[in-house]
Amino acid sequence: MTAALTRLIESAVSAQSYTHLGTAETFTVLMLLLVLLVEKEILRAIGTAQALAGVRIINAFAAPLCAAFIVIVSVRMLYFLSKIQ
DSSP, X not given: OHHHHHHHHHHHHHOSSGGGGGSHHHHHHHHHHHHHHHHHHHHHHHOOHHHHHHHXXXXXXXXXXXXXXXXXXXXXXXXXXXXXX
């Protein structure tokens, strides 16, 4: 997980254009985030002590993915807004 985020950040910094950021990385981050959030809700519904411990672990992984997704979408929006003007 950490290696994937590190590669995502490295590719974002070294990208020659902003269009590179909107393809596979955005899709990958979005799918990982959706899977983690669905799994979190399933574990929360189970409600056992072990499941709630799993929810805390998922929260630790979901927060950086949310941040990465927000950064990627923001960069894409800025790119498109600069093209409009």
